[in-house]
Amino acid sequence: MYAFAEADDITFQLETLQDLLDPSTRMVLDSLDDPTGQEWLEIGHGLGSIARELSRRIGPTGVVHATDLDARPVPAPADGAPIRTFPLDLRTDELPRRPYRGIHGRLVLLHIPERRAILARLVDVLEPGGVLVIEDWYCPEPPRVLACADPADEKVFTEVVAGILAVLRGRGADLEWAAATKEAFVEAGLIDVRVTRSDADCAGPGLAHRLYACNARQLRAQLIALGVDEGLLDRFQEVAAQPGLVTTGWRLMSTIGTKPDPR
Template identity: 35%
Template sequence: MAIDGRTTESGYLLDNRQREAGRRFEALAEIFDGWTFDHLDRIGLTEGWCCWEVGAGGPGVPAGLARRVGPAGRVLATDLDTSWLSEPLPAQVEVVRHDVVRDAPPAGPFDLVHARLVLVHLADRAEVLRRLVGALRPGGWLVIEDADPALQPLACPDQRGPAEELANRIRAAFRTLLAQRGVDLGYGRTLPRVLREAGLVDVQAEGYFPVTSPVGRELEAATVRQIRGQLIEQCLVEEHEIDTHLANLQGDGLDVTTAPLITAWGRRPV
């Protein structure tokens, strides 16, 4: 379940300050940015829009938004940890440290509010969603993308041998760590309903399920390295098993996937 590891009770499961976080952000961008911008373009993202990127993580989505809104637009990129947003970004991108759970929403209103792999990890996700909707201008769009690992819980759906079986056991252990921190492992499928309940109209949703790719293996390896200590400390996986799994990921014979990403979008009524 190689997704962004935000947690609510004991800090990030996947600490953004760790060395592997940069590679994880790059891999997430390579896997998901094309899918994300297909949907943002579909709703009409264009020059002059004012956009709020919630939990930006890395620079990929803010930079892509800036290219589309042009010099007349504005992109606000917020996160609890903005360290991976320090590289030069277009002038219309403003980076702000912001806690979407505890801090008041930034000054808007916004034509677009987008959050990818954020709400699923928050205990107060319903209240956060209400704030995101409230930050929209009338007619503005909210686009929420979140994983649903319970919908497809396996790292290797084609479990044909020991390497795949080991990958699936490690993925199950990762889900255990996330669940301990209040992550809703079935949140993605609820997005159409929760957007409608929040008062949005024209709600639609689609799912993305990349089955295998080299960058998918890189994301899996970066994720496992980051949670290695916790897997061992809680006796969920043996250290030698992690080493074997990381070695298996170095070749091209292990078909490892991410959790399905559910993208849902809706418009604030005029």
Template identity: 30%
Template sequence: MSGAGRGDAPGGGRYGEAVFRPEQAGEGERIDFGALAYDGFTVARLRALGVGPGWRCLDVGAGTGTVSRQLLEEAGVAGVLAVDRDGRFLSARPVPGLEVLEADITAPDAVRGRFRLVHARFVLMHLPERERVIGVLADLVEPGGVLVLSDAVDLTGDRTPSTPYGAAMRAMWQGLRATIGTDVSWVPSYPRLLRAAGLVSVAAEVLVPPLLPGSAISRFWADTWERSRAAMLATGLVDDAAVDEALRYLGSVECAALSAGMLTVWGWKPGDGEGGG
């Protein structure tokens, strides 16, 4: 859940620079709150796909490396190349079999080789050349291997009841889009895009973690709002008082709302001699 490539917005901002700077105190903890909310689901899906001993894996935008380490320590994979534009959190927690590469996944030949698993979570939603990058990631999958992508789907809309939480989420998405180019509107098209990239047996699922007071996902959103507050205020949809009220609401038993979902999609690279179906 960290930047792995360029996220140039209309204003020229980038993930990890305009907002969510890795050197800012507490950024690693914010990423870890997201990991606590999503890792169990992610790793269970990867293991259900057969990821295990002998697999060489690529984890793009690896953040603090929680998924990479679980693949090594729990699934027993042969090795993980963890890629991020800023590898400080990855290098701070080394484990056997974990190789760290600081690279921009959107740059030519940023990663070389083929992998049985290529995984990226909360990365492409921040990048401008999303379809091209999906093709790049698909090319990094070895024949018979699998590409697994996860990104956010926004569940707030015009018919969503008006709450402080909903107002803050709408301001956050709009502010991040203007500041760093984040765009989750295209995420439901993932299955089609994986098929277009030549992958087969494509399928998808969505996780919506419950918003409970003090839960990892609630603390993640609270930290995310605080770190993107300036971008949220710039939209004109909220002011400081509204953000503060949303924070109080999110941490209370009165909160009755849907978190953003995480859509996970996977597709297999045909083996040698197989067609695309």
């Protein structure tokens, strides 16, 4: 089951994720052909910032379909493509057949054990010549602490983030999947497969550290069940908010491939 399916603070978590990752995703979308008038599918849309970004790029003559476990509506921007949301569990539900010219998903397949079977189904519903973009974090280890006010804080940061990663693994996440996606795309029959990476260092009480703090609050019960000390969790909230904390970032790997067009 998705680790954050029942978490509190989910809106704050998703807003932070969007603010952190949307600039990288926009650069990936910039590298694709002009999508004006196309029909796209956004999987696991969360709060929908990328569905809206696609809508803006596609314009009123195309359409964006956006899907998640619940069908949270996503308002389309003025002069954008309409955004049609619908609920879908990627593990079990059939994907509607449409002439999708593009499919995008970010931080979704990483969490779902059936990711390779889902990838094959995404390729199946993609139009020949269409493009698949899958973005996930490569995050098998906690980020490295590069600077912090008190050397003891490094241990606090590393232990709690290692705990978060252990909880995610226990819920079926594959934290190394991002590095295997290129090979999975090729196996699924896609061509012109390429990967872009971004992994900026994270400083101060910025978005990345805010996200770790939020995740540690959301997964507090599971972290305690794993044996993480409650005092350490409380201290972590302070450490993650420190202006002097600098860590490496997780690497976002964006894999892009095209479905062959036999015509």
